[in-house]
Amino acid sequence: MDHRISKWASYLTAAVLLLGATLFATSGTPAYADSAQVSALLRSAKVNATQLARDATQMETYTRSKLTWQSHSNQIHIIGQHVNAANKVVDEMHSARDNAEPWQQEAIDRISPLLQELATNTNSIIEHLNDRQATWHPEYKDYLHSNAEMATDLSRLISDYIDYGNAKAKAKGMEAKLGFSQG
Numbered sequence: 374m375d376h377r378i379s380k381w382a383s384y385l386t387a388a389v390l391l392l393g394a395t396l397f398a399t400s401g402t403p404a405y406a407d408s409a410q411v412s413a414l415l416r417s418a419k420v421n422a423t424q425l426a427r428d429a430t431q432m433e434t435y436t437r438s439k440l441t442w443q444s445h446s447n448q449i450h451i452i453g454q455h456v457n458a459a460n461k462v463v464d465e466m467h468s469a470r471d472n473a474e475p476w477q478q479e480a481i482d483r484i485s486p487l488l489q490e491l492a493t494n495t496n497s498i499i500e501h502l503n504d505r506q507a508t509w510h511p512e513y514k515d516y517l518h519s520n521a522e523m524a525t526d527l528s529r530l531i532s533d534y535i536d537y538g539n540a541k542a543k544a545k546g547m548e549a550k551l552g553f554s555q556g
Contacts, residue, residue, distance in 0.1 A: 411466060411473040415480060415535050418462045422528040425455040425491075429524035433517045435508070442506045449498050452520070456492050459527075463488055476541070480534040487530065491523045 432448045466473075466481045473481070498516045507513070 408474045408477060410469050411477040412538055414462055414466045414469065415531060415538070418459060418484065419528070419531045419535055421455055421459040421462060422524065422531050425452060425459060426524040426528040428452050428455060429521040433521040436514045436517055442502055442508050445508050446502050449495065449502065453495055453499065456495050459488055460492065476537060483530060484527065487523060487527050491520065491527060494520050494523065
């Protein structure tokens with residue numbers, strides 16, 4: 374009987390040591406447990422960026438109409454709200470970045486400066502309207518054109534990363550279905 378208990382204790386000790394070694398070995402490497410969180414944030418950013426691109430493109434068309442500067446002001450404030458919402462999502466992405474997969478980290482790193490440039494340009498439009506209350510200046514039209522282009526680029530960039538993530542997940546699913554090794 375003592376022999377069985379001793380043997381059982383040896384197995385239990387070995388299992389505990391193996392589990393401890395496994396946990397220790399993987400604790401320094403990211404588990405990517407939050408990659409689903411970053412993917413959800415990317416989808417949220419896509420919604421914001423799509424709205425932003427639509428509204429910025431619409432505002433650019435205002436330069437070809439006789440709308441008042443107040444109409445321009447109303448539209449740029451809507452765009453500003455979209456930029457602020459997108460910034461909040463990107464801030465959440467930065468908080469989750471350390472647990473994201475490498476492609477998601479790259480997405481965050483590429484989205485951030487484009488969004489920052491868009492925010493700066495949007496502020497320039499607001500300042501222009503506040504200072505001059507005029508919409509005919511070539512500089513103003515350039516700001517609107519630039520904003521529409523950047524918002525469209527941001528929306529496309531985010532969509533491309535989401536498409537990549539979906540394709541990668543589909544490929545992994547096919548690998549598992551076909552029995553390919555994950556090595």
